[in-house]
Amino acid sequence: MRHFLMVAVAGCAVILLTASCNNTDKEIKTPPPVFSTYIPESPDDTTHVREIYYGLMTPVEVCNIFERLGIHFNDTIILPPGNRDLYMSSYKAAMNLGVYGVDMGYVRLFGVNRQTMSYFNILKTLSGRLNIPDSFISDAIKSLDPEMSHHDSVTRLMNDVYSKIDYHLRQEGNEGTLGLMLMGGWIEAMYLATQLAYDPANPDPQVVGKIAEQKYSLISLLSFMKNYYNDPMVVFYTKKLKYLNRWFDKFEIYYQPGDITVDTLRQVITTSGTEMTVTVDALNEIRDYVAKLRAEITAV
Secondary structure (H helix, E strand, C coil): CCCCCCCCCCCCCCCCCCCCCCCCCCEEEHHHHHCEECCCCCCCEEEEEEEECCCCCCHHHHHHHHHHHHHCCCCCCCCCCHHHHHHHCHHHHHHHHHHHHHHHHCCCCCCCHHHHHHHHHHHHHHHCCCCCCHHHHHHHHHHHCCCCCCHHHHHHHHHHHHHHHHHHHCCCCCHHHHHHHHHHHHHHHHHHHHHHCCCCCCHHHHHHHHHHHHHHHHHHHHHHHHCCCCCHHHHHHHHHHHHHHHHHHHEEEEEEECCEEEEECCCCCCCCCCCEEECHHHHHHHHHHHHHHHHHHHHH
C-alpha cells in the first residue's frame, strides 16, 4: 500500500567509543556511543549505494531483521488473539487492525501456520467493525494454500488485503481511521524491534540504524495524520507521536553534499553513505515510550 512501505536495511555499522579527560576536575568522561551506518565493503568501495525508505514499515517486512539475528519465536510478546472481541469502538478496532497485521507478519515469519490463519480471521473481525467489505479478507482466506508452504504467496495476500483496506478507507473519506490503523502498525513494529532486537547492553548496529531511520517514517506518519484533525482520536494520538518525536529529534544523520537524491514517489532516499550520531539514552527513551504507547493502544 502507499503508506506501508518497508524501511531499508541499514549498512554494516561500527560503534565508536572514546574517552576524554577533563582538565578541571580530572574526571574521566565517556561520551555516548556514536553509530556510523556505513562502512565500505572494501577499502576501494567508495560508490556503494543504499536506499533508506522513509515511508512506514510493512507488517511483513519489519520482521525480517529477527531472522538475521536468530531471534526465537516469542508468542507472549504479541497481542493475544482473544483481545479482538474486546475492541468494539471504531478507533480501537482501527489501531489494533494495524497491530494485528504486524503480529501476523511476525507469526508468519516463524512458520506458525495455524496462528497465521487465526490472524486472518482477526483481521476479518476488526475490519468488519469498520464497515470494510467482508470479501477483502474472505477472498484472501479462500486463496490460501492449506499448508501455507509458500511464504511469498502469503505475503502477497497480506499486502493485497491491506492495500484494499487502504483504498476503501480513502474512497469512503475515512482517512482518519486509516491514520489510526497506520499508527497502530507502526507502533507495533517499533515495539517488536525495540523489545526483541534492541539490546541496550550490546546494541546491534544494524538494529540501531533501523530504529534511528524511523525518524523519517515518523515524520511521514505525522504529516499524514495532521490533515485529519476533525477526528478527535487522531488529534489525541498525534500529540503522543509528537512527544515521541522529541527523542528522534536528538538523532543527527549526515549526508555528504551532492551524495543524496530523494524519490518522493517511492519515498526513498538514495545515498552512497551516511553517518549518524545516536545515543543509547535516546534509544532507551524511545523503547520505553513506545512500550507505554503500545500498552495504551492495546488496552481493553
